[in-house]
Amino acid sequence: MALPQRKTDIGPPHYKDFLPPVIQKNYGNWKYHEELSGGLMVHVSNTGEKIWTVRVASPRLLSTVTIRDYAAMADKYCGGYVRFTTRNNVEFLVSDEKNIEPLQKELTSKKYMMGGIGDRISNIVHTQGWVHCHSAASDASGLVKALMDEFADYFTTKTTPAKVRMAVACCVNMCGAVHCSDIAVVAIHRKVPKIDDDKVKNMCEIPSTIAACPTGAISPDPAKKSVKIKEDKCMYCGNCFTVCPPMEIHDPEYDGVAIVVGGKVGNLRSNPKFSKLAIPYIKNNPPRWPEVTKAVKGILDAYIADAKKHERVGEWIERIGWEKFFKVTGLPFTFQHIDDFTIARETFRTAATFKW
Amino acid sequence: MPKKYQTPLLDELEKGPFPSFVTEIKKAAEKSDMAADELGQLEKSYRDRRGYGKHGGIVGVRGYGSGVIGRYSSLPEEFPNVANFHTVRINSTSAFFYTSKFLNEMCDIWDKYGSGLTNMHGSTGDLVLLGTNTENLETIFAEFSSRGWDLGGSGSALRTPSCCVGPARCEWANIDTLAINYAITQEWQDEMHRPAFPYKFKFKTAGCAVDCIASIARADCSIIGTWKGNIAVDQKEVANYEKGGMNIQEEIVNMCPSKCMSYNGKELSIKDADCVRCMHCIAKMTKALKATGEKGATILIGAKAPFVIGATLSWVIVPFIKMEPPYDEFKDLIRKMWEFWDEFGKNRERIGELIIRKGMREFLEYLGLDPVPQHVKEPRRDPFFFWSEADLAK
Numbered sequence: 001m002a003l004p005q006r007k008t009d010i011g012p013p014h015y016k017d018f019l020p021p022v023i024q025k026n027y028g029n030w031k032y033h034e035e036l037s038g039g040l041m042v043h044v045s046n047t048g049e050k051i052w053t054v055r056v057a058s059p060r061l062l063s064t065v066t067i068r069d070y071a072a073m074a075d076k077y078c079g080g081y082v083r084f085t086t087r088n089n090v091e092f093l094v095s096d097e098k099n100i101e102p103l104q105k106e107l108t109s110k111k112y113m114m115g116g117i118g119d120r121i122s123n124i125v126h127t128q129g130w131v132h133c134h135s136a137a138s139d140a141s142g143l144v145k146a147l148m149d150e151f152a153d154y155f156t157t158k159t160t161p162a163k164v165r166m167a168v169a170c171c172v173n174m175c176g177a178v179h180c181s182d183i184a185v186v187a188i189h190r191k192v193p194k195i196d197d198d199k200v201k202n203m204c205e206i207p208s209t210i211a212a213c214p215t216g217a218i219s220p221d222p223a224k225k226s227v228k229i230k231e232d233k234c235m236y237c238g239n240c241f242t243v244c245p246p247m248e249i250h251d252p253e254y255d256g257v258a259i260v261v262g263g264k265v266g267n268l269r270s271n272p273k274f275s276k277l278a279i280p281y282i283k284n285n286p287p288r289w290p291e292v293t294k295a296v297k298g299i300l301d302a303y304i305a306d307a308k309k310h311e312r313v314g315e316w317i318e319r320i321g322w323e324k325f326f327k328v329t330g331l332p333f334t335f336q337h338i339d340d341f342t343i344a345r346e347t348f349r350t351a352a353t354f355k356w
Numbered sequence: 357m358p359k360k361y362q363t364p365l366l367d368e369l370e371k372g373p374f375p376s377f378v379t380e381i382k383k384a385a386e387k388s389d390m391a392a393d394e395l396g397q398l399e400k401s402y403r404d405r406r407g408y409g410k411h412g413g414i415v416g417v418r419g420y421g422s423g424v425i426g427r428y429s430s431l432p433e434e435f436p437n438v439a440n441f442h443t444v445r446i447n448s449t450s451a452f453f454y455t456s457k458f459l460n461e462m463c464d465i466w467d468k469y470g471s472g473l474t475n476m477h478g479s480t481g482d483l484v485l486l487g488t489n490t491e492n493l494e495t496i497f498a499e500f501s502s503r504g505w506d507l508g509g510s511g512s513a514l515r516t517p518s519c520c521v522g523p524a525r526c527e528w529a530n531i532d533t534l535a536i537n538y539a540i541t542q543e544w545q546d547e548m549h550r551p552a553f554p555y556k557f558k559f560k561t562a563g564c565a566v567d568c569i570a571s572i573a574r575a576d577c578s579i580i581g582t583w584k585g586n587i588a589v590d591q592k593e594v595a596n597y598e599k600g601g602m603n604i605q606e607e608i609v610n611m612c613p614s615k616c617m618s619y620n621g622k623e624l625s626i627k628d629a630d631c632v633r634c635m636h637c638i639a640k641m642t643k644a645l646k647a648t649g650e651k652g653a654t655i656l657i658g659a660k661a662p663f664v665i666g667a668t669l670s671w672v673i674v675p676f677i678k679m680e681p682p683y684d685e686f687k688d689l690i691r692k693m694w695e696f697w698d699e700f701g702k703n704r705e706r707i708g709e710l711i712i713r714k715g716m717r718e719f720l721e722y723l724g725l726d727p728v729p730q731h732v733k734e735p736r737r738d739p740f741f742f743w744s745e746a747d748l749a750k
Contacts, residue, residue, distance in 0.1 A: 065472070134427075142377075180572075
């Protein structure tokens with residue numbers, strides 16, 4: 001069968017062709033919105049017209065079977081219109097109020113989870129992990145599933161002091177927004193790469209391999225036409241492995257995850273912040289990483305118990321102080337918590353004010 | 357019939373209320389040999405606590421240097437159907453709106469030529485098709501492009517730009533994020549499909565400082581909508597919020613970072629000249645407060661994940677720019693930035709890293725921008741500053 005005629009550099013289709021008619025009519029003319037439940041909100045236009053959004057969790061990794069089911073429900077209740085959020089939720093855009101309940105009923109009967117709107121835990125943004133990434137130090141989808149099962153009530157009904165945004169990255173490359181999340185899990189390696197000199201010679205470009213190292217730990221090994229690593233300078237980031245695969249960094253015995261807290265991207269109340277280290281290492285324990293879910297739950301519970309309304313995790317910690325954070329969470333403070341990378345001195349306490 | 361694998365570990369991840377990715381892979385594995393082997397290989401990863409994805413040769417479609425990422429199994433003999441497991445990035449629509457018609461067509465193509473597995477969406481915002489063979493790539497591209505869809509970016513190229521839901525369904529949007537996102541994507545198709553940059557470059561457009569697209573953390577160029585006028589206050593709605601149980605003093609006034617608000621129990625007053633436009637009060641009292649006056653965007657540059665010098669957030673380059681079609685001023689500014697990067701950037705150096713290495717002064721001078729206090733959190737503390745001949749002559 002002949003192939004259809006290919007076209008190049010046409011870019012994506014125009015978004016207007018994918019907007020429900022009520023959105024086309026009220027584009028840029030919305031007046032306000034109301035959160036009606038964990039998984040339902042309504043936007044009201046200056047003309048009085050409304051659009052309801054029913055938000056549903058997805059695992060991001062979706063089969064065509066499930067996407068076809070979304071499409072079928074969109075046809076049945078939404079005039080065929082559906083969108084995805086930046087946090088991998090699915091949003092059914094309902095223009096006719098009487099379709100909301102039947103849609104919610106069908107979603108419930110099919111065990112879809114509605115929620116994620118407002119001051120709750122929304123879906124966890126994450127990376128590819130063991131599904132196919134070459135540099136993963138843990139699996140991302142499995143960690144997300146275990147965490148979201150634990151916090152399902154906070155997605156659907158229960159509320160938190162402010163929204164809680166979580167992320168999981170399967171290595172320090174951080175394809176997810178781990179570096180600016182309320183609570184995030186980042187997988188780490190802890191052993192120096194093992195160099196296969198014969199393969200490095202044939203497969204790798206030495207200068208770019210050396211340049212990939214953030215700490216200058218890699219130098220040429222001219223005798224072997226390979227490279228060598230100054231072990232005490234290596235921080236196991238794996239950037240060299242990405243550039244030069246025969247520098248094997250995986251080590252199932254020592255790989256695992258770290259937990260970081262207190263980041264945000266919004267400018268509300270306080271400026272955007274990076275996440276900071278709370279727990280330097282938890283062993284990989286698939287399939288459900290019970291130690292990780294327990295640790296995250298400990299931090300979340302401390303936050304819920306003590307934070308003021310609208311305070312994000314990072315704002316709560318800044319108000320109470322980091323020494324208090326470690327105290328109320330019971331987390332040990334270790335050498336790994338004290339920065340020794342590029343901005344280390346900015347993080348040292350240059351004041352005599354702190355709590356006991 | 358695709359091969360059936362025993363997956364006792366992954367089966368544990370089908371339990372619990374949250375939708376399961378394992379169930380998704382199993383659904384695809386009923387029809388696809390590739391998805392079946394993916395499931396088998398993933399079970400082995402769970403057993404061995406390590407991934408079996410592998411780097412390999414570059415693959416793509418004719419005339420393009422990006423859009424497809426070659427992925428391979430490091431265990432091709434054990435799992436032959438994922439020996440190739442290439443990723444195809446389809447450029448998503450602005451703000452991820454779709455029709456059922458397109459989704460069904462996409463599924464038809466992908467069931468025929470791929471594993472039936474997707475990511476909706478990848479971290480950068482592409483519609484990601486997970487797992488196909490090299491020989492299917494041209495066919496997949498012809499099927500999509502003939503229906504009006506194109507590939508996204510990969511490698512040292514412009515990556516697929518993305519934006520928040522903006523004016524399509526949000527009352528806070530100061531700029532038309534969907535239109536800007538579409539315009540950027542169409543303007544720079546060549547930059548996206550034929551990698552010619554020192555490294556990757558990402559645009560993200562947010563309608564306001566709530567930044568639902570995480571532009572300040574995740575884009576080399578963050579475009580954040582803002583305004584110059586006052587916040588209009590509807591005192592009747594303020595009263596309604598109080599009646600509804602809101603503690604306006606605690607929740608709004610005390611949480612204002614610039615302390616520009618006061619509330620006497622009846623009226624909420626705002627000293628607009630002191631407002632920094634953080635969006636807290638507007639977001640919490642959306643019926644009562646509204647940004648008015650001149651609208652535009654703040655352009656910030658440089659966010660990236662930790663490699664190589666540590667993670668960075670974008671920083672202000674242009675505090676305020678009008679963002680209206682055809683966006684000529686903005687486009688010229690970006691071209692000038694890319695010229696600077698092309699001239700001085702090293703291989704695999706992001707534009708933010710280059711600015712840090714060369715100094716803000718060189719970058720701003722190259723762009724022809726004057727220094728303003730909005731560029732910094734605070735002036736320098738050290739006494740080590742440069743004087744050019746021109747400075748001395750002043």
